[in-house]
Amino acid sequence: MRLEQSLWTSLLSAPLVVGSSAHYSVTNNDTNFHSKCSAIASKLAVENGTVHFSEFVAAGTNLSVPDTDPSCTQSAIVVPADVCRIALSVATSNRSGLVMEAWLPSNWTGRFLSGGNGGLNGCVDYNSLAYTSSLGFSSVGTNNGHNGTGGKPFLNNADVVEDFAYRAMHTGVVVGKQITEDFYGKAHDKSYYLGCSTGGRQGFKAAQDFPDDFDGIVSGAPAISFTNLTSWSGHFLTITGGENSSSFVTMPQWVTVHQDVLKQCDHLDGYVDGIIEDPRICQYDPSGLTCPASTTNSTSCLTAKQVETVKAVFSPLLNDDGDLVYPRFQPGPEVTGAAILFNGQPFPYTTDFFRYAIYNDPSWDPVTLGSDDYNNAARLNPFNIQTWKGDLSGIQQRGSKIIHWHGTADFIISSDNSPRYYEHVSSTMGLSSDELDDFYRYFSVSGTGHCTGGNGAHAIGQRTGEVNSYEPKENVLMALVDWVENGNAPETLIGTKFVNNTQSLGVEFQRAHCKYPKRNQYKGEGDPKAIDSWACVDL
Ligand SMILES: *[C@@H]1O[C@H](CO)[C@@H](O)[C@H](O)[C@H]1NC(C)=O
Numbered sequence: 022m023r024l025e026q027s028l029w030t031s032l033l034s035a036p037l038v039v040g041s042s043a044h045y046s047v048t049n050n051d052t053n054f055h056s057k058c059s060a061i062a063s064k065l066a067v068e069n070g071t072v073h074f075s076e077f078v079a080a081g082t083n084l085s086v087p088d089t090d091p092s093c094t095q096s097a098i099v100v101p102a103d104v105c106r107i108a109l110s111v112a113t114s115n116r117s118g119l120v121m122e123a124w125l126p127s128n129w130t131g132r133f134l135s136g137g138n139g140g141l142n143g144c145v146d147y148n149s150l151a152y153t154s155s156l157g158f159s160s161v162g163t164n165n166g167h168n169g170t171g172g173k174p175f176l177n178n179a180d181v182v183e184d185f186a187y188r189a190m191h192t193g194v195v196v197g198k199q200i201t202e203d204f205y206g207k208a209h210d211k212s213y214y215l216g217c218s219t220g221g222r223q224g225f226k227a228a229q230d231f232p233d234d235f236d237g238i239v240s241g242a243p244a245i246s247f248t249n250l251t252s253w254s255g256h257f258l259t260i261t262g263g264e265n266s267s268s269f270v271t272m273p274q275w276v277t278v279h280q281d282v283l284k285q286c287d288h289l290d291g292y293v294d295g296i297i298e299d300p301r302i303c304q305y306d307p308s309g310l311t312c313p314a315s316t317t318n319s320t321s322c323l324t325a326k327q328v329e330t331v332k333a334v335f336s337p338l339l340n341d342d343g344d345l346v347y348p349r350f351q352p353g354p355e356v357t358g359a360a361i362l363f364n365g366q367p368f369p370y371t372t373d374f375f376r377y378a379i380y381n382d383p384s385w386d387p388v389t390l391g392s393d394d395y396n397n398a399a400r401l402n403p404f405n406i407q408t409w410k411g412d413l414s415g416i417q418q419r420g421s422k423i424i425h426w427h428g429t430a431d432f433i434i435s436s437d438n439s440p441r442y443y444e445h446v447s448s449t450m451g452l453s454s455d456e457l458d459d460f461y462r463y464f465s466v467s468g469t470g471h472c473t474g475g476n477g478a479h480a481i482g483q484r485t486g487e488v489n490s491y492e493p494k495e496n497v498l499m500a501l502v503d504w505v506e507n508g509n510a511p512e513t514l515i516g517t518k519f520v521n522n523t524q525s526l527g528v529e530f531q532r533a534h535c536k537y538p539k540r541n542q543y544k545g546e547g548d549p550k551a552i553d554s555w556a557c558v559d560l
């Protein structure tokens with residue numbers, strides 16, 4: 022702790038310089054780019070900041086990033102395009118600050134982009150830096166104000182919580198735009214954001230509170246209504262109890278539940294393929310799985326108590342006053358959910374958030390989580406981390422655009438929460454879907470897990486490894502660019518499922534994911550793997 026204090030104090034006591042008089046322009050001469058990159062570190066002047074180094078990284082390099090916290094589980098990243106990599110720290114108070122990197126491609130499109138973070142981290146998203154710089158964006162990413170995936174740095178340090186809630190990313194954007202201008206000798210033309218999960222929340226935080234930061238925002242699976250989400254993630258343990266509790270449902274039993282969910286809901290979209298296109302129309306009832314009285318310890322049926330557990334998992338979380346805290350776990354991804362959320366263990370992010378950001382009490386016991394805790398966290402709402410403002414008029418007036426998307430097989434953040442936010446914006450602003458379409462569009466992406474993967478057509482260009490092409494119709498980031506720069510607003514997001522999730526094996530099928538409030542329905546004829554055998558219909 023002492024070390025950290027002195028680090029930030031020394032950063033702050035460095036001479037403060039506003040802006041920079043140095044300007045650099047890039048030619049197509051690689052040698053020139055190389056030497057400008059080496060020189061920039063000593064010439065940049067970043068307010069409250071210290072530039073650690075700048076280095077040219079050639080396309081194809083497997084870059085080692087040894088300083089990254091081990092919990093971030095990233096020690097190397099393949100860099101697809103020639104970039105100038107700049108690493109710096111920026112103090113945000115005398116006891117907090119962020120680490121950030123800017124990756125400036127030699128083949129710059131004039132576009133700036135910030136990535137975000139995930140979970141409670143704490144980790145520069147190198148995948149995002151690599152992906153987006155290779156598409157010609159001048160890209161930045163921060164560690165969101167602390168190192169590693171855990172919440173301990175929040176303990177008794179509200180400045181670190183403030184960084185995590187909004188300040189680290191906003192600071193990274195302000196600094197990143199300045200570095201971009203200083204390096205290339207001209208300001209960016211358009212500014213973008215791409216993030217998922219906590220990164221999705223950060224995108225909406227910018228939309229709500231810093232609308233000038235971006236011309237376009239891709240916000241995936243957003244962790245919005247954040248304290249309530251955190252309560253919800255932790256409350257499953259209070260439903261299931263530990264693994265030996267009579268209310269606990271075992272993994273083989275969840276497999277049975279999943280088959281029953283599919284039996285009840287898979288056909289509702291007109292085609293049985295293991296994918297529930299839109300869980301909004303699935304009201305699953307597990308009663309039929311109740312064991313006959315004589316049965317014991319079966320994996321193919323549930324005790325009455327276990328049926329109640331399953332019903333509770335698929336019900337909205339309410340506090341003791343009956344107020345909605347957070348929507349249900351949506352039916353579909355229950356087997357993965359059972360491994361992560363209903364596994365009879367405390368959910369680590371919930372434990373850390375309540376211990377270190379809400380109560381400043383490392384002995385707080387996650388088994389005791391209850392209505393008072395949901396209410397306390399929502400009331401304290403540190404630095405408005407909920408990110409639930411329904412007024413997006415800053416975005417609307419500025420002409421910025423938001424693409425919001427959510428995988429309907431998300432097993433970490435309920436996909437039911439995304440339409441809830443959309444409706445909240447609609448009612449707060451008094452705008453219909455047609456009117457929201459001008460600046461805010463929401464797509465539910467079927468069969469897609471938490472940000473990536475799944476049985477469905479989950480590759481929408483959201484990150485490396487989830488890319489079929491850079492065509493706007495099948496790449497969510499390029500769709501945003503096309504909307505912002507050419508006015509071509511997306512009607513669908515075409516997702517791709519690769520054979521065995523391996524691009525080199527070819528395309529298994531594609532699906533055009535619908536814009537809310539429509540849902541996808543098989544037409545009843547035609548190859549179900551073809552997008553035009555499906556139609557976006559009213560709910
Ligand atoms: C590229 O830039 C370097 C350094 O600025 C210069 O020495 C060299 O002549 C340039 N090469 C070409 C082909 O323009």
Ligand SMILES: *[C@@H]1O[C@H](CO)[C@@H](O)[C@H](O)[C@H]1NC(C)=O
Nearest residue numbers: 083084085086096097098099
């Ligand atoms: C990059 O290097 C790391 C070790 O530093 C290694 O684990 C990884 O496989 C390498 N990636 C590629 C694509 O070579």
Ligand SMILES: *[C@@H]1O[C@H](CO)[C@@H](O)[C@H](O)[C@H]1NC(C)=O
Nearest residue numbers: 025028088089090120167168
């Ligand atoms: C976070 O990690 C960076 C290296 O990436 C290091 O320079 C910095 O001191 C660390 N910050 C804290 C608060 O430990």
Ligand SMILES: *[C@@H]1O[C@H](CO)[C@@H](O)[C@H](O)[C@H]1NC(C)=O
Nearest residue numbers: 068069112113114115192195
């Ligand atoms: C620099 O730090 C000071 C003191 O913490 C703060 O008031 C100021 O806003 C910071 N500047 C920037 C650009 O973040």
Ligand SMILES: *[C@@H]1O[C@H](CO)[C@@H](O)[C@H](O)[C@H]1NC(C)=O
Nearest residue numbers: 026027030033114115116117
């Ligand atoms: C840090 O800043 C706070 C308020 O900005 C001030 O109260 C405190 O004394 C400062 N601490 C140190 C060690 O400078």
Ligand SMILES: *[C@@H]1O[C@H](CO)[C@@H](O)[C@H](O)[C@H]1NC(C)=O
Nearest residue numbers: 102103127128129130156157
């Ligand atoms: C630079 O980008 C353009 C389009 O963005 C692309 O056509 C070209 O191949 C790229 N050149 C290099 C050297 O990457």
Ligand SMILES: *[C@@H]1O[C@H](CO)[C@@H](O)[C@H](O)[C@H]1NC(C)=O
Nearest residue numbers: 262263264265266364365366
């Ligand atoms: C559950 O019971 C088994 C067998 O008695 C035991 O090994 C295990 O530790 C128990 N688990 C918990 C969480 O109490």
Ligand SMILES: *[C@@H]1O[C@H](CO)[C@@H](O)[C@H](O)[C@H]1NC(C)=O
Nearest residue numbers: 265271273317318319320321
């Ligand atoms: C229940 O059955 C499983 C195997 O199906 C066995 O491992 C377990 O010990 C049994 N539990 C009880 C309480 O009988």
Ligand SMILES: *[C@@H]1O[C@H](CO)[C@@H](O)[C@H](O)[C@H]1NC(C)=O
Nearest residue numbers: 246249344346395396399409
């Ligand atoms: C969060 O939960 C509280 C109850 O603990 C509720 O009053 C509030 O409306 C919820 N907020 C959101 C954004 O869901």
Ligand SMILES: *[C@@H]1O[C@H](CO)[C@@H](O)[C@H](O)[C@H]1NC(C)=O
Nearest residue numbers: 519520521522523525526527
């Ligand atoms: C796909 O994976 C399965 C099992 O993992 C394997 O049996 C099959 O051969 C793979 N198909 C191809 C085309 O590689």
